[in-house]
Amino acid sequence: MAEEKKKSRIVPKKYPMPEQDPKERVRNFNEVPIGQDKETAILEAKRCLQCKPSPNRKICKDGCPVEIDIPAFIKQLQEGDLEGAMSIIREKQNLPAVCGRVCPYENQCEGLCIIGKKNEPVGIGRLERFLADWERNEQKHGRVETHPSTGRKVAVVGGGPAGLTVAGDLAKLGHKVTVFEALQYSGGVLVYGIPEFRLPKDIVKAEVDFIKRSGVEIKNDFVVGKLDTVDDLLKEYDVVFVGTGAGLPKWTNLEGENLNGIMSANEFLTRVNLMKAFRFPDYDTPIRVGKTVVTLGGGNVAMDCARTALRLGAEESVILYRRSDAELPARREEVHHAHEEGVKFELLAAPLKYIGDDCGNVKQIEAIRMKLGEPDDSGRRRPIKIEGSNFIVDCQTVLVAIGQSPNPLVPMTTPDLKTTKWGTIVVDAEGRTSKKGVFAGGDISTGAATVILAMGDGKCAAKTMHKYLMDDPSWPAPEAFEKGAC
Amino acid sequence: MCVKMYEIVKAEKLTPDVTRLEIAAPHIARKAKAGQFVMLTVDEQGERIPLTMADFSAEKGTVTIAALEIGKTTRKLGTLKAGDKLFSLVGPLGLSTHLEEFGTVVCVGGGIGLALMYPVVRALKQAGNRIVSIVGAKNKDLLMYEDEIAAVSDEIFVCTDDGSKGHHGFVSDVLQKLIDDKQKIDLVYAVGPIIMMKVMANLTRPYNIHTVVSLNPIMVDGTGMCGSCRVIIDGETKFGCVDGPEFDGHKVDFENLTARNKRYLAEEETSLRVFQGAK
Numbered sequence: 001m002a003e004e005k006k007k008s009r010i011v012p013k014k015y016p017m018p019e020q021d022p023k024e025r026v027r028n029f030n031e032v033p034i035g036q037d038k039e040t041a042i043l044e045a046k047r048c049l050q051c052k053p054s055p056n057r058k059i060c061k062d063g064c065p066v067e068i069d070i071p072a073f074i075k076q077l078q079e080g081d082l083e084g085a086m087s088i089i090r091e092k093q094n095l096p097a098v099c100g101r102v103c104p105y106e107n108q109c110e111g112l113c114i115i116g117k118k119n120e121p122v123g124i125g126r127l128e129r130f131l132a133d134w135e136r137n138e139q140k141h142g143r144v145e146t147h148p149s150t151g152r153k154v155a156v157v158g159g160g161p162a163g164l165t166v167a168g169d170l171a172k173l174g175h176k177v178t179v180f181e182a183l184q185y186s187g188g189v190l191v192y193g194i195p196e197f198r199l200p201k202d203i204v205k206a207e208v209d210f211i212k213r214s215g216v217e218i219k220n221d222f223v224v225g226k227l228d229t230v231d232d233l234l235k236e237y238d239v240v241f242v243g244t245g246a247g248l249p250k251w252t253n254l255e256g257e258n259l260n261g262i263m264s265a266n267e268f269l270t271r272v273n274l275m276k277a278f279r280f281p282d283y284d285t286p287i288r289v290g291k292t293v294v295t296l297g298g299g300n301v302a303m304d305c306a307r308t309a310l311r312l313g314a315e316e317s318v319i320l321y322r323r324s325d326a327e328l329p330a331r332r333e334e335v336h337h338a339h340e341e342g343v344k345f346e347l348l349a350a351p352l353k354y355i356g357d358d359c360g361n362v363k364q365i366e367a368i369r370m371k372l373g374e375p376d377d378s379g380r381r382r383p384i385k386i387e388g389s390n391f392i393v394d395c396q397t398v399l400v401a402i403g404q405s406p407n408p409l410v411p412m413t414t415p416d417l418k419t420t421k422w423g424t425i426v427v428d429a430e431g432r433t434s435k436k437g438v439f440a441g442g443d444i445s446t447g448a449a450t451v452i453l454a455m456g457d458g459k460c461a462a463k464t465m466h467k468y469l470m471d472d473p474s475w476p477a478p479e480a481f482e483k484g485a486c
Numbered sequence: 487m488c489v490k491m492y493e494i495v496k497a498e499k500l501t502p503d504v505t506r507l508e509i510a511a512p513h514i515a516r517k518a519k520a521g522q523f524v525m526l527t528v529d530e531q532g533e534r535i536p537l538t539m540a541d542f543s544a545e546k547g548t549v550t551i552a553a554l555e556i557g558k559t560t561r562k563l564g565t566l567k568a569g570d571k572l573f574s575l576v577g578p579l580g581l582s583t584h585l586e587e588f589g590t591v592v593c594v595g596g597g598i599g600l601a602l603m604y605p606v607v608r609a610l611k612q613a614g615n616r617i618v619s620i621v622g623a624k625n626k627d628l629l630m631y632e633d634e635i636a637a638v639s640d641e642i643f644v645c646t647d648d649g650s651k652g653h654h655g656f657v658s659d660v661l662q663k664l665i666d667d668k669q670k671i672d673l674v675y676a677v678g679p680i681i682m683m684k685v686m687a688n689l690t691r692p693y694n695i696h697t698v699v700s701l702n703p704i705m706v707d708g709t710g711m712c713g714s715c716r717v718i719i720d721g722e723t724k725f726g727c728v729d730g731p732e733f734d735g736h737k738v739d740f741e742n743l744t745a746r747n748k749r750y751l752a753e754e755e756t757s758l759r760v761f762q763g764a765k
């Protein structure tokens with residue numbers, strides 16, 4: 001009843017998030033949303049009805065893969081207790097400033113918000129972001145508690161969201177954790193993939209530092225499988241977690257794909273984000289885009305590529321996607337931002353081949369119009385070529401952003417680790433692999449997904465690992481991993 | 487004295503524009519094999535560049551690289567001294583040289599290729615092969631690793647473009663002569679400038695002599711995640727960093743490699759100009 005009464009006073013829309021003007025921001029790499037102030041954040045928190053969980057309806061909290069007690073932290077915020085709110089988030093969340101920015105909350109926590117049924121949901125993502133930023137800036141990133149040592153040693157392979165979550169959680173429980181990361185910076189896709197204007201790298205660094213301060217050691221420049229293998233690690237560590245992600249680019253395999261100017265989204269984004277090519281020549285790594293950039297694909301990665309291209313000085317940035325607007329897999333917010341910034345959408349169109357000039361540089365794509373037919377296995381309507389509708393797009397750069405496959409190095413060098421025909425590592429519901437003592441999670445076991453799902457996997461695996469280390473070293477029979485394996 | 491990770495323990499010039507650095511990296515030295523490379527970054531602003539290990543020693547805990555100073559990064563390397571530290575060093579990367587007892591192996595190297603060739607020749611020798619080495623350079627002052635290579639070869643031929651030492655002419659002349667003399671050759675291993683490797687592959691093709699080349703496509707990560715290093719082998723796309731760097735020379739699309747390696751010429755020139763202006 002009390003809820004009913006409150007509902008009549010509901011503020012229908014989220015309090016606005018100030019953003020950089022699109023005209024301005026396409027010329028810089030600064031973050032697009034500027035962030036809310038304390039007053040606005042508290043007003044936003046006050047839109048929350050403090051729903052009680054019940055078995056027959058789902059609320060915000062049921063949509064969060066890392067199980068943050070959302071009503072509880074919002075309550076603290078309503079009362080102006082920022083520290084209290086933050087400590088509730090920290091109980092479950094190792095990367096709050098990251099998730100508050102890149103989580104697809106519209107499908108998760110906010111997607112289940114009761115207010116969202118008739119009005120805009122509570123802006124849970126931006127509240128999480130506000131609190132994490134406040135903690136980092138005002139609190140010198142919170143207190144770090146140390147924990148009595150269990151004497152157990154944990155190796156984590158891959159310093160992305162999945163690996164960092166496992167590391168943070170197990171360090172909190174007193175295990176000695178070492179992360180092995182192939183690149184010179186930790187964070188996985190957060191540092192090499194997602195651009196600065198969506199997720200500033202200083203923030204990732206601060207989150208990683210926080211995890212380090214909780215006692216985790218990170219060895220960068222360490223490629224597991226080339227240096228030590230998983231089997232080598234098992235000699236020194238009690239358990240190993242594999243979180244090596246989906247770092248392998250997919251290609252269109254069309255004629256001319258090796259022309260100059262055609263690159264994978266990974267190459268483009270790694271040059272720009274990890275190597276900071278956007279600051280060339282102050283930074284040494286070069287990048288070139290030319291007048292027109294065409295990005296193939298319609299997911300978050302494609303949006304990131306197309307928006308980055310504009311910031312590097314492209315006059316025209318075009319997304320070529322074979323289905324229609326409704327099927328774009330990218331987050332709506334990213335599509336909206338891309339439109340605002342002037343990215344052009346060439347929808348219902350697919351590339352046929354790449355055409356080069358005499359020096360081996362791409363100059364055109366030949367493409368064809370598509371229409372949507374019957375739904376396919378994925379439930380989305382299948383794109384069908386419209387014969388004779390071929391057309392040409394002039395371009396100097398083509399970015400191939402049609403997906404990533406699992407990174408094969410660890411499975412290749414660990415013979416008894418079962419994989420599926422897609423190359424993902426087979427795990428049971430609690431993160432165990434077919435090899436005793438080895439756990440896995442994140443994109444390497446699910447295929448390319450999201451930051452928060454990778455973290456959810458990490459949480460789940462960390463729980464199982466703790467149990468395995470402390471009291472139950474049993475392991476499922478090999479048959480348990482046959483399903484899906486090849 | 488305690489040596490830190492990636493600290494340079496020895497720096498020297500092999501020729502006026504080739505720098506050799508011995509770097510403390512015990513974890514890499516322990517695993518390194520002939521034919522593999524490292525990716526290094528000089529400083530935080532630096533580019534990640536691939537360099538073949540010209541030597542490695544598990545006992546000393548060091549790896550050695552030799553770099554031809556052609557652009558900004560390699561010139562920066564040339565300014566480093568013992569005691570300096572690299573920002574990042576990753577390895578060992580790539581597949582190692584396929585070793586077996588082939589019989590007679592002719593190893594051909596040109597220019598900076600001589601440094602890269604040395605550990606491979608040594609390993610092929612240890613694998614029980616008879617080694618004939620052909621080493622070439624523009625002139626005698628630019629010849630490197632001649633003594634080291636000679637020490638692990640059964641026979642060695644020296645060539646210089648200007649005739650200042652050994653045969654006056656190209657390494658290909660010597661190989662052609664060996665073939666014409668009906669010498670038994672089971673494998674040719676060639677490493678050097680792209681044009682040299684291409685000439686070698688074209689030379690041996692009609693005689694069906696298996697020829698291995700070590701390719702140098704532009705790399706970013708060196709671990710298989712970007713595809714910057716893709717090369718065309720027998721019509722198929724391969725990644726130089728994980729499927730290579732060594733490939734069957736008869737199957738390599740050298741035109742594509744040459745074109746792809748020119749992708750960033752304009753930016754490389756800018757980079758070098760700014761660097762030299764700043765100095």
Ligand SMILES: Cc1cc2nc3c(=O)[nH]c(=O)nc-3n(C[C@H](O)[C@H](O)[C@H](O)COP(=O)(O)OP(=O)(O)OC[C@H]3O[C@@H](n4cnc5c(N)ncnc54)[C@H](O)[C@@H]3O)c2cc1C
Binds near residue numbers: 163225
């Ligand atoms: C451009 C881009 C934009 C995205 N945008 C979003 C978004 O807005 N929201 C969202 O939720 N998700 C987004 N995603 C997806 C999300 O980033 C991933 O699902 C998530 O990062 C997966 O985490 P992970 O820990 O499994 O793997 P990764 O983040 O891929 O991390 C794996 C780590 O393992 C390391 N590694 C790999 N092999 C080895 C080895 N052999 N030895 C040592 N280390 C190794 C890698 O270097 C890497 O650091 C995006 C992805 C991309 C590429």
Ligand SMILES: Cc1cc2nc3c(=O)[nH]c(=O)nc-3n(C[C@H](O)[C@H](O)[C@H](O)COP(=O)(O)OP(=O)(O)OC[C@H]3O[C@@H](n4cnc5c(N)ncnc54)[C@H](O)[C@@H]3O)c2cc1C
Binds near residue numbers: 539558751758
């Ligand atoms: C597997 C491998 C092993 C190599 N081993 C050696 C070695 O032992 N000694 C040596 O002197 N050189 C070696 N090279 C070449 C070396 O990497 C380049 O000379 C170096 O990157 C040039 O950098 P720069 O900034 O000095 O020159 P730049 O002015 O940037 O470039 C000069 C030329 O070098 C090439 N190049 C530029 N950037 C890269 C890059 N990121 N990766 C690869 N090539 C690039 C291009 O063809 C370019 O035109 C190797 C290359 C590969 C792929």
Ligand code: SF4
Binds near residue numbers: 065067068109
């Ligand atoms: S982590 Fe993601 S899903 Fe969970 S509360 Fe935060 S924004 Fe929502």
Ligand code: SF4
Binds near residue numbers: 050
């Ligand atoms: S469902 Fe919405 S209104 Fe209810 S507690 Fe969660 S955030 Fe608040």
Ligand code: FES
Binds near residue numbers: 708
């Ligand atoms: S250098 Fe990136 S895949 Fe080879």
